[in-house]
Amino acid sequence: MLEARDVSRSFGPVEVLHGVELALYPGEVHALIGENGAGKSTLMKIMAGYLEPTKGQILLDGQPVSFSSSEEAENRGVILIHQEFNLAEQLTVEENIFLGRELRRGFFLDKRAMRAEALRLLRELETRVDPDARVSDISVSDKQMVEIAKALSRNARVLIMDEPTAVLTTREAEVLFRQIEKLKARGTAILYTSHKLDEVARIADRITVFRDGSRVAIAKAGEMTEDQMAQAMVGRALSNLFPPKVLPQKRETVLSVSNFSVGTIVQNASFDLYRGEILGFAGLVGAGRTELMEGLIGVRPGAGHIEINGKPVRISSVGDARKAGLVYLTEDRKGRGLLLTKSMRENLTLLALNRFGRFAIDARAEDEALAKAIQEFDIRAANRAVPVGNLSGGNQQKLLLAKTMLAEPDIIIIDEPTRGIDIGTKQQIYHFIQKLAASGKSIIMISSEMTEIIGLSHRVVVMRSGRITGVLSGDDINEDVIVRHAMGLEGKVAA
Amino acid sequence: MTVDSATPTVPKQGFRIDFHVWGPVIALVALIALGAFLNPNFLSYGNVTNVLARSAFIGIIAVGMTFVITSGGLDLSVGSMAAFIAGVMIMIMNGLVPSMGVGWGVILVGMMVAIVVGLAAGLVNGLLITQARIEAFIVTLGTMGVFRSLITWLADGGTLSLDYGVREIYRPVYYGGLFGVAWPIIVFAAVAILGEIIMRKTPFGRHCAAIGSNEQVALYSAVHVNRVRLMTYILLGILVGIATIMYVPRLGSASSSTGVLWELEAIAAVIIGGTVLKGGFGRVWGTVVGVLILSLIGNILNLANLVSPYLNGAIQGVIIILAVVLQRQKKVER
Numbered sequence: 001m002l003e004a005r006d007v008s009r010s011f012g013p014v015e016v017l018h019g020v021e022l023a024l025y026p027g028e029v030h031a032l033i034g035e036n037g038a039g040k041s042t043l044m045k046i047m048a049g050y051l052e053p054t055k056g057q058i059l060l061d062g063q064p065v066s067f068s069s070s071e072e073a074e075n076r077g078v079i080l081i082h083q084e085f086n087l088a089e090q091l092t093v094e095e096n097i098f099l100g101r102e103l104r105r106g107f108f109l110d111k112r113a114m115r116a117e118a119l120r121l122l123r124e125l126e127t128r129v130d131p132d133a134r135v136s137d138i139s140v141s142d143k144q145m146v147e148i149a150k151a152l153s154r155n156a157r158v159l160i161m162d163e164p165t166a167v168l169t170t171r172e173a174e175v176l177f178r179q180i181e182k183l184k185a186r187g188t189a190i191l192y193t194s195h196k197l198d199e200v201a202r203i204a205d206r207i208t209v210f211r212d213g214s215r216v217a218i219a220k221a222g223e224m225t226e227d228q229m230a231q232a233m234v235g236r237a238l239s240n241l242f243p244p245k246v247l248p249q250k251r252e253t254v255l256s257v258s259n260f261s262v263g264t265i266v267q268n269a270s271f272d273l274y275r276g277e278i279l280g281f282a283g284l285v286g287a288g289r290t291e292l293m294e295g296l297i298g299v300r301p302g303a304g305h306i307e308i309n310g311k312p313v314r315i316s317s318v319g320d321a322r323k324a325g326l327v328y329l330t331e332d333r334k335g336r337g338l339l340l341t342k343s344m345r346e347n348l349t350l351l352a353l354n355r356f357g358r359f360a361i362d363a364r365a366e367d368e369a370l371a372k373a374i375q376e377f378d379i380r381a382a383n384r385a386v387p388v389g390n391l392s393g394g395n396q397q398k399l400l401l402a403k404t405m406l407a408e409p410d411i412i413i414i415d416e417p418t419r420g421i422d423i424g425t426k427q428q429i430y431h432f433i434q435k436l437a438a439s440g441k442s443i444i445m446i447s448s449e450m451t452e453i454i455g456l457s458h459r460v461v462v463m464r465s466g467r468i469t470g471v472l473s474g475d476d477i478n479e480d481v482i483v484r485h486a487m488g489l490e491g492k493v494a495a
Numbered sequence: 496m497t498v499d500s501a502t503p504t505v506p507k508q509g510f511r512i513d514f515h516v517w518g519p520v521i522a523l524v525a526l527i528a529l530g531a532f533l534n535p536n537f538l539s540y541g542n543v544t545n546v547l548a549r550s551a552f553i554g555i556i557a558v559g560m561t562f563v564i565t566s567g568g569l570d571l572s573v574g575s576m577a578a579f580i581a582g583v584m585i586m587i588m589n590g591l592v593p594s595m596g597v598g599w600g601v602i603l604v605g606m607m608v609a610i611v612v613g614l615a616a617g618l619v620n621g622l623l624i625t626q627a628r629i630e631a632f633i634v635t636l637g638t639m640g641v642f643r644s645l646i647t648w649l650a651d652g653g654t655l656s657l658d659y660g661v662r663e664i665y666r667p668v669y670y671g672g673l674f675g676v677a678w679p680i681i682v683f684a685a686v687a688i689l690g691e692i693i694m695r696k697t698p699f700g701r702h703c704a705a706i707g708s709n710e711q712v713a714l715y716s717a718v719h720v721n722r723v724r725l726m727t728y729i730l731l732g733i734l735v736g737i738a739t740i741m742y743v744p745r746l747g748s749a750s751s752s753t754g755v756l757w758e759l760e761a762i763a764a765v766i767i768g769g770t771v772l773k774g775g776f777g778r779v780w781g782t783v784v785g786v787l788i789l790s791l792i793g794n795i796l797n798l799a800n801l802v803s804p805y806l807n808g809a810i811q812g813v814i815i816i817l818a819v820v821l822q823r824q825k826k827v828e829r
Contacts, residue, residue, distance in 0.1 A: 342775075
């Protein structure tokens, strides 16, 4: 139905796509996988009319087309759902769904019809989002649902989705997959990317693998195992995604939290962290894990007792936390972690700027720190002056890790260490985390990826609805037990 | 996979003037050349001193404004604040003449008062913005009205004049100088150099840019967002006080029309100089260039007789809009 033929694309002198082919057929789900920067998003943008190919052509129904704009592509039924949402934050859900093609009755908006249609679409997606809610007030996963509702309302013939499940919970992803099945039955062609290979194996009919801007493999689903996909993506066998676990030799409590509450979101959380340990925090999205950590480092008002190395501490700001040797690496790289328009140097030293001179900043020391960080964390950038917004997600995450480590913390809280990062970089980051723990740092790792929790953690704390429902260790760290605690089927709720 | 495929960052090769950086400087040089061409007196010692000394008030304030805008804020109240400070300063000096006599003592007290009142005014603005969490635009729009109204009330709708004897002693602070350089110019230069160093070399300057760039990131990076914000308004208040100290000996009076539109000129100078209005990036030397561009336009119109000096505001307005357009083009290129 929609086909890319021998498509190349250059940005300035750099060619990022080298003559790739991709064909979508009605009623078929085509998964496009590859590491970050492999050219997936670029091809998607070209196919949806956001970018023009430097070479090659796009065919719709066998006819060459050149969409001069995404609007034209949308009118012809080709719709792209972006990784970063394209929603007007200050408008309501309903207004967003119909943005640009509002239903009218004469000169005025036909509010009633739009409302009914919006409700129908949202109900079809099994989401309880209120059409009157302002988009800025709804959760990330709801925003994804609104984007999908918007695409559905445009009668998509070809739906292109860039990592739709990255921000969805398992349950929400299930709803999305059911929707995809329905769309398939209607004859819609679907192209979609994901870093979650199990998901790809499950819902895709055909799989294309990109590496460094070229197609390296294409196969029917079922002909390719997850291992083969991963191998094709990185170009080498990924033997040890996770480093071997090295348990700390003795139990020395570094951080002890008791009866800690954050508003009504987190209630009476108590846990201990040992030196040299990786303590996983598992739970559903919205279980209060991030809020608990933000309370601990003082960006949210929290109440409770915290002891570090046996001494009670009071933390009411990130500065206090840093002084106590406690740092938090946010899950929101772009919104809270890095200054996207600034260079790597300014980002790297921001948290630990007090170490680079009290009155005047020592620029040479900063440069040295950057050189060291680039080497130590294998940060790859065209040059040091690029704004960090132009780095790939993996390199941004490495920079964030380097920035956090520059404060020389004892206790590191890492929230979603590998969200939206390709598998090769993931492996690197796992090894960094393991190395930090082995060198005597103590690590708290929040993750929604079960394999990560199981593969790295020495012990696992499970949270549900703002409460800690269990602390697991040893053989209890397995998917079944964790899920049962996260869903509330097992485990006591601390009084 | 070193860079995101959609946004390559290979630096362009070859010689290319970065208008974002050099635009204001080129404009300034062009204006100077134009001025010298139109009137031979333009580059005379007298005219240069006159232009620089007159631009010192706005310049000193604009340096402070650069910090406020860089950290994502705005202060509309500086013009009225200057008038209010001038009024209070004059009333206190006049009031002290009977007890302290005419002399430098009175003037030094007046100077202290100017700085303390400026600091207090900045503190009020800053606290309302950071603690009461009201938009900077609204807060300073409000205090702008309050200060303007207070000076009108203090002067009872007329003019507050400094005691004649004190005025005679105080005069050299504006008209005198050191080695032929007028005092306002010296103070302006000192403030600008210090400001440039603070902006570029100190954690405070870096923190201002970080807050203006993304407040959340700054907060999560242990920057004391509110404290730094508050400091920018206090710094600006103090600088308004210093500007007023230089301004009062010029006319020796204050009225409800003192400092009118200074806020707009100061903000315009900051933006022309390349500081981003939404915050996140600021440069003090650019602001200095911006101030000079604005005052040269007025000066050239006065000297040249080509265009009516009454059109000064119109030309300044066009320049301001042009400066922002040039900034935007840079962004699209990225």
